[in-house]
Amino acid sequence: MEIANERLIGVVLGNGWVGRYCPWPRGTGVDAAGLATLKSRLRRIWAAGDYDRLARYLEAASEDFFRRLFVPRGSRLLDVACGSGQLALIASRNGIIATGIDIAENQVERARERARVERLGAQFRVADAEALPFADASFDFVTSIVGAMFAPRPEVVAAELLRVCRPGGTIAMANWTRQGFIGKMLGVVSSFVAPSGMPAPVLWGDEATVRERLGPGVSSLQLTRHKVEFNFPFPPREVVRFFRDYYGPTNRAFASLNRDGRKSLQAELEALWSKHNVARGGLTDVEAEWLEVIAVTRRD
Numbered sequence: 001m002e003i004a005n006e007r008l009i010g011v012v013l014g015n016g017w018v019g020r021y022c023p024w025p026r027g028t029g030v031d032a033a034g035l036a037t038l039k040s041r042l043r044r045i046w047a048a049g050d051y052d053r054l055a056r057y058l059e060a061a062s063e064d065f066f067r068r069l070f071v072p073r074g075s076r077l078l079d080v081a082c083g084s085g086q087l088a089l090i091a092s093r094n095g096i097i098a099t100g101i102d103i104a105e106n107q108v109e110r111a112r113e114r115a116r117v118e119r120l121g122a123q124f125r126v127a128d129a130e131a132l133p134f135a136d137a138s139f140d141f142v143t144s145i146v147g148a149m150f151a152p153r154p155e156v157v158a159a160e161l162l163r164v165c166r167p168g169g170t171i172a173m174a175n176w177t178r179q180g181f182i183g184k185m186l187g188v189v190s191s192f193v194a195p196s197g198m199p200a201p202v203l204w205g206d207e208a209t210v211r212e213r214l215g216p217g218v219s220s221l222q223l224t225r226h227k228v229e230f231n232f233p234f235p236p237r238e239v240v241r242f243f244r245d246y247y248g249p250t251n252r253a254f255a256s257l258n259r260d261g262r263k264s265l266q267a268e269l270e271a272l273w274s275k276h277n278v279a280r281g282g283l284t285d286v287e288a289e290w291l292e293v294i295a296v297t298r299r300d
């Protein structure tokens, strides 16, 4: 399976197929060589830019997410697709035995560095959400903030989250919704790149889809849409540049376009940020939305 660069960006943004089921035949999927190529390109996209810069603007929302989980001190928590360590570091500061995994090596290195600086015990390693390198039932809490939603095979991700969480443990995710601001932003970016034909990540922000994916393995499932504020101390035009510089998928999408394409994408994104901006005076305050998923795994 050979996937062109812009097609792969489509994979990340999920601009093609919008149904609920992965179009690849269950159990077989793409062939092993094709999947390896796909994964290494996904890794390169997420390694582009510097996601850590953007993550800092979501720190308060991540702390709120963590607080709502009431994780007892001493619990074992795995954060899947941890980026530069945001949630695992918050957990570690609160007395949790935290582990984070991410597909992008530079993100994992950044997370380790942040833990070192703060002298926290959180552990980080490079791994794929679709093949978690842990034994069954290894964790009390398995979390993912706008991370695991970007893996290309959601059924495999769901099975892995359920597998490594102990019976009666908690799986918690925060997933951008299609209707919320980031869903709209990803929609604009994806309209500039070729369709991928793979499941849209924002389907993890759809209640019915999450029920189908996790429902059979859990005894309770709470689904709540939460508002998430982005507050930037600069105007929409600069926010778009910020995403272009630091957010891997946007960075690579711009890089795949010619001069006119880049100008059009910049203009459309600026218009979107400006339309949703409630701040004045050169600031940008936009409200986004994610679906919080809190699932308790079955005991039997």
Ligand SMILES: C[S@@+](CC[C@H](N)C(=O)[O-])C[C@H]1O[C@@H](n2cnc3c(N)ncnc32)[C@H](O)[C@@H]1O
Binding pocket: 042, 046, 047, 051, 055, 062, 080, 081, 082, 083, 084, 085, 086, 087, 101, 102, 103, 104, 107, 127, 128, 129, 130, 144, 145, 146, 147, 148, 150, 151, 152
């Ligand atoms: C939007 S960032 C969120 C990072 C982090 N959860 C946070 O809240 O700061 C998405 C992250 O998902 C990671 N990712 C994407 N696909 C992945 C996969 N299949 N397995 C592990 N990590 C993945 C990317 O490398 C990236 O760090």
